[in-house]
Amino acid sequence: MTGPTDSNRLTGVGSYRGRRADDPVNWQPWDEQSLETAREYDAPIFLSIGYDTGYWCRVMAEESFRDEGVAELLNAQFVPIAVDRDLRPELDLIYQTISRTVTGETGWPLSAWLTPEGKPFYVGTYFPPEHEDWAPGFPDLLEMIAQKWPTPEIREEIEARAEEWAGYAVEELETVPNTGPTNRNAVERIADLAVRTADHEYGGWGTGAKFPEPARIELLFVAGSEDHRRVAIRTLDAMADGTLHDHVGGGFFRHCAEREWRTPHFEKTVYDNAEIARAFLSGHHSTGEQRYADVARRTFEFIARDLSRTDGAFSAGIGEIGPGSDNRAERESADNNPTRSYYAWTAGEIEAAVDDPTSTALLRDRYGIENGGGDGSVPRIATSIEELAEEYDRSTETVLDQLRRGRERLRDARRRRSRSPARDERMFAGWNGLAVSAFAEGALVLDDGALAERATTALDVVQDRLWDGERLTGRYVDDDHSRGVAYLDDYAFLGTGALRCYEATGDDAYREFAFDVGRTLLEKFLSDDRLSFVPTDRDDTLIADPQPTRDRTVPSSISVAVDLLVCLGRVDGDAGFDDIPERIFGTYEPRIETDLLQHHALALAGRRIAAGSTTLSIGSGAHPGS
Structure with a gap:
């Protein structure tokens, strides 16, 4: 059978897209050509978003994407598009937002069927090759959608649903509620809500899967009442003592599957471990407990030992072991x-x-x-x-x-x-920025010059490999594979890392680099009215223009960018930032009220703005978040 596509257009090294390059499926990248092909042939798009080391991504690939029969069906009836979540985070955010809204589930692989305009009408995650009680078989699902797509009555229903679902992404990711400014005690109100919703028996939040929530822990320590501190301490203890913590090799896994922190999701990322280390630094700084300092040190040891590339930067993480059998x-x-x-x-x-x-x-x-x-x-x-x-x-x-x-x-x-498990060797600018920040803060809090040295080593490499003096490149594998768009989070996280290195060492070179990154951030992402950010390069193929303020596994890019600009303005009041961060915060501030427990970093940035002028603790033992 012939179809809309005649060949696999994917290439790549060390990525989900690269893995799909050898499939019999005629995978396409997400670009205008692929969407134009779908429009020309009036064919639905099948979108698969995954990541290279994900266990279920590999399982679905081996079961379905490498199956000749499935490939024939995909190639004949669909425009199949594969996207690496780490290389196109804005696409991942859009379709994960829709999946969470309509199914209550998110994860990878994300499987979505779209109209030629990119609007989804069916979404899910992993689909088995044969029908199960909990999911239809993937080939059966393809057959069903292919049969219904040309039917006029059903097509009308599909397009109405796609419009509705696309609206969910616009509503959550673009719209700012017109509620006026929030009460500036947002940090305390978020902390109070975190106390009320906490699992006081086992630590953390919720009665199902448990996630570390380092930004929430930091906010609780900043708010500072005895109730706030008690919940933060209980959660740190649960994280340190349970199976989320790799007690043999060091570091922390992504999350645990149940309330008691007993069954971890066996994957370690540099960004999770950087943020978790900072949470334990906050615990040590707030309580004086040596136990939390020890956990932070062991986490830094894990990152330095197991996630360091040979060039001195930090790799992306350690994934899960693949299924190992085609049977x-x-x-x-x-x-x-x-x-x-x-x-x-x-x-x-x-x-x-x-x-x-x-x-x-x-x-x-x-x-x-x-x-x-x-x-x-x-x-x-x-x-x-x-x-x-x-x-x-x-x-x-x-x-x-x-x-x-x-x-x-x-x-x-x-x-x-x-x-x-294999290590993902890719160097991401933003994730290295998070790790650099954590090591530099560790140097300040723990009075440990070796941590500052490790931070500056990584920063030097990232600056050399990914900064051309005017712009960032998003990722680096080797000299032949240095590419990728750099997003707002790359600039915000790396600029913050550079500023933290200046705080830890007093070296003006890192101060200047932080300012260079900050100025480019404004030039590249500040909206025309200078009241908001456009966190990605403007892309007409997207169904929404994400302006994410919710914290996910890491703090939101907009929140960190605002905080970086505030701090840079405090370092040099003549830097020309004027009141830009205050005005940008004012734009997004009403979002805090829409979901208090997802806006920790934005609330903390607002608190820093409200606090007025502060002095950075250059080379001191103070905690930068204090």
């Missing part, structure tokens, strides 16, 4: 979660790795490793150091030392396992 029955029986097998331990595996009965017993008791074989246990804090010291008649210092040496042996043994 679905084999995946669902013997090895349905190879990543969990990598991170879990049985008592026998610990004994073999450590080869010392006392250390083995200490590790098992400390981390809740049960007797027996089976699938093993993912380590969590099950017994306190004080309890172990009493039970084993040792000093706490001795117990801590034995556990440290035991973890090192477990880490070495884990590296030798037959299958291990």
Whole structure:
């Protein structure tokens, strides 16, 4: 069968798009040519948004996108488009927003069927190759949509639905409610709501999947009442003690699947770990508890050891292990979660790795490793150091030392396992900016010059590779693959990282770089009326012009950009920023009221504006967020 497309137009290195380049599907990039093809042939678009290391992205690719029969159907009846979520975050944001609104679900791969104008009429995430109780089979779904698309009555319903759904994205991502300015005690009101909605038994928020929420934790410490601090502390303790924390290798996973923080989503990203480290720095700064400083240090050690590229910048993260078999029955029986097998331990595996009965017993008791074989246990804090010291008649210092040496042996043994998760080597400007900021803040809070040195090393590399003196490039793989549009978050996060390095070192070179990035940010993204940002290059193929103020896994780009401009203006009042950040904040401030618990960073930026002139703590031990 012939169809709208005749070849696969994708290329790429180390990306979801690059993986799809070898599929039999005639994948197209998201561009005007692809949408014009859909309009010319009046064909629906199938859009797949994913990322390279995502487990279910790989499963769906192996089950469906590499299947010749599925490819024939996609090629004949659709214009198939594949998008890497990390390279086109604005597209991901638009269609994830719609998916969350109409299905209550988000995630990757995101599967969406669109009109030739790019408006979605059917959305979901992973679809199995055959019908299941919870989802239709992917080939059946393709057949159904292909059959209904030409039917005039059904087509009319499809287009009406697509218009309605596209409106959801415009409403949430573009519209600013006309409610006037908010009450400037927004930080306290958000903190009060966070206390009321907190899970006081297990820490965190909600009764289902648990996410770290570092921006919310920071805001609670800033608000500062005993109730606010108690909820923040309970959440930090749950994060540090549960399986969200990789107690063997260090660092934190993305989230946990249930209320008790027992089953992690086995993926580590540099941006999650940077923001989580900052949350623990806030905890240490606010409470004086050494425990939180120790967790922050170990997180920095993980990032420096396991996420550092050979050139000195930070890689994107460590993904999940792929399914490992093309046979679905084999995946669902013997090895349905190879990543969990990598991170879990049985008592026998610990004994073999450590080869010392006392250390083995200490590790098992400390981390809740049960007797027996089976699938093993993912380590969590099950017994306190004080309890172990009493039970084993040792000093706490001795117990801590034995556990440290035991973890090192477990880490070495884990590296030798037959299958291990791959590292995403891509260097992203914005994500490096978040990590640089965290290391620089760690240097200030912990009075540790080595952290400042690690921050400036990474910043120097990013500046050399991705900054041409006037503009940023979004990502870097190697000298042959340095490309990608840089978005508002890249400029805002990297500029903040440069300013933090100036605070930590007093080196004027980082001050000047922060100002260069800030000025370019305004030139590139400030709206014509100088009252808002246009966070992406203007793109007529998009169904909405996202101006995101909600915090996601990282603070919103608009909030961080406003905060950066405020701080730069405080460093040099003659820099020419005038009242731009205040006016931009005034534009977006009403959004805080629409969802208090999703606007932590914007509320904190407003608090900084309201506080008036402050002095940066150059080279001091003060916390930059204070």
